[in-house]
Amino acid sequence: MTVFGILGAGQVGSTLARASLAAGYDVVLANSRGPQTLQGLVWQLAEEVGPRVRAAHVEEAAAMADLAILAFPYAPGTRLPNDELAGKVVIDNNNYMVWRDGTIAEVDSGRKTIHELRQEQLPASKIVKAFTHVQFHGRHQLRVPEDGLPAVQRLARPAGAPDRTAMVVSSDFPEAVAVVTRLYDDLGFDAVDNSPLSESWRSTPGTPMWRHHVDGQSRAELLENLRRAQRELT
Numbered sequence: 001m002t003v004f005g006i007l008g009a010g011q012v013g014s015t016l017a018r019a020s021l022a023a024g025y026d027v028v029l030a031n032s033r034g035p036q037t038l039q040g041l042v043w044q045l046a047e048e049v050g051p052r053v054r055a056a057h058v059e060e061a062a063a064m065a066d067l068a069i070l071a072f073p074y075a076p077g078t079r080l081p082n083d084e085l086a087g088k089v090v091i092d093n094n095n096y097m098v099w100r101d102g103t104i105a106e107v108d109s110g111r112k113t114i115h116e117l118r119q120e121q122l123p124a125s126k127i128v129k130a131f132t133h134v135q136f137h138g139r140h141q142l143r144v145p146e147d148g149l150p151a152v153q154r155l156a157r158p159a160g161a162p163d164r165t166a167m168v169v170s171s172d173f174p175e176a177v178a179v180v181t182r183l184y185d186d187l188g189f190d191a192v193d194n195s196p197l198s199e200s201w202r203s204t205p206g207t208p209m210w211r212h213h214v215d216g217q218s219r220a221e222l223l224e225n226l227r228r229a230q231r232e233l234t
């Protein structure tokens, strides 16, 4: 069974834990404050979805993981479990948000994408940009009642369903794209490969495809929206 190491247990991490547990993955969750702060969430997930979930320290979760996700913002100088993640596929779910992260000149100038910077932080791992453009939090206060579920759960459909939506994946490693394509499929989504990481600016906040993070988009719509993206450089 695949152990999914989810580093970051906020909106994204907790929702993805729920969805991947339901899809048959084993889950180990970590945050920056330690496993003792995650016991309530783990008990809730175990009761509602299934028992194959536990909390651990970041290094322990990274070591246990067959596949990992960094579900927290990028910041230069962050200490990451590089040794424990070496050789592994590591999903980067981060969106660069100036209001939260400040300005990052290499990204603003177009020299690098934020995910290439993550790859530099973890040079021995295989970074994949994924799950950056789907809503992970309920929005019942803003939308109609049936929109209470996070889009990553609400939009999930079995393979072949006519209204199945697609999500984008970018990496410098084809084998990492294959792993995430399988994960997307297990969670109810098609995949569109927008590799390498240097091309991942096409799916950043504000681009035509990103605007569909609540309502979703078909594979054909996603391909067209990626094609229409225009890079804004400063």
Ligand SMILES: NC(=O)c1ccc[n+]([C@@H]2O[C@H](COP(=O)([O-])OP(=O)(O)OC[C@H]3O[C@@H](n4cnc5c(N)ncnc54)[C@H](OP(=O)(O)O)[C@@H]3O)[C@@H](O)[C@H]2O)c1
Pocket (backbone or CB within 6 Å): 007, 008, 009, 010, 011, 012, 013, 030, 031, 032, 033, 034, 058, 071, 072, 073, 074, 078, 079, 093, 094, 095, 096, 097, 131, 132, 133, 134, 135, 136, 137
């Ligand atoms: N929310 C969405 O709908 C959504 C959609 C697409 C993409 N994203 C992106 O996904 C990322 C996470 O968003 P979020 O909304 O889930 O944030 P969030 O609710 O603030 O959760 C962040 C989580 O990351 C943990 N964390 C922070 N630094 C860490 C580190 N160095 N090691 C391990 N865990 C760490 C935090 O733990 P502590 O609380 O212990 O510090 C917290 O559990 C962001 O980059 C965001 O741009 C979010």
